[in-house]
Amino acid sequence: MVTTRFLHQDGDGLLFEVDLDVYGLTPLQKVVHKFTDRCFVHLKHRDERTVEVRLKSKTSGEPLDLIAGEFCNEILDQRLREVIALESEGVRNLVIAHALSRVGLAEPASEESERNDPRSE
Numbered sequence: 001m002v003t004t005r006f007l008h009q010d011g012d013g014l015l016f017e018v019d020l021d022v023y024g025l026t027p028l029q030k031v032v033h034k035f036t037d038r039c040f041v042h043l044k045h046r047d048e049r050t051v052e053v054r055l056k057s058k059t060s061g062e063p064l065d066l067i068a069g070e071f072c073n074e075i076l077d078q079r080l081r082e083v084i085a086l087e088s089e090g091v092r093n094l095v096i097a098h099a100l101s102r103v104g105l106a107e108p109a110s111e112e113s114e115r116n117d118p119r120s121e
Helices: 025-035 064-087 089-101 106-116
Strands: 008-010 013-019 039-047 050-057
Touching: 013 039, 013 064, 025 039, 025 050, 025 064, 050 064, 064 089
Parallel strands: none
Antiparallel strands: 008 013, 013 050, 039 050
């Protein structure tokens, strides 16, 4: 097994730490969910800004260091997705508002209201 300095293996699986200042809690939680089909995942706060991640394989076929490497790459991907979503939020909201304004979702409700409004007679 190839191990790296940030991975520590013991009898209970493979252990590494995630810096929440770098990656964030939400991206970490998304990655944990994504990997629960391949391994058991346990999270533990080491301190306010560090989370300890323990991976334990569900099967003996896949090496934990490979899973951990993919896990770390996926955290980077999820963090980037979060950054892009924040940066593009204004444009995305504008596009959605424009698209919905052309659909006419409000018109049928207002026509229905006018037909049922006794003041409109």
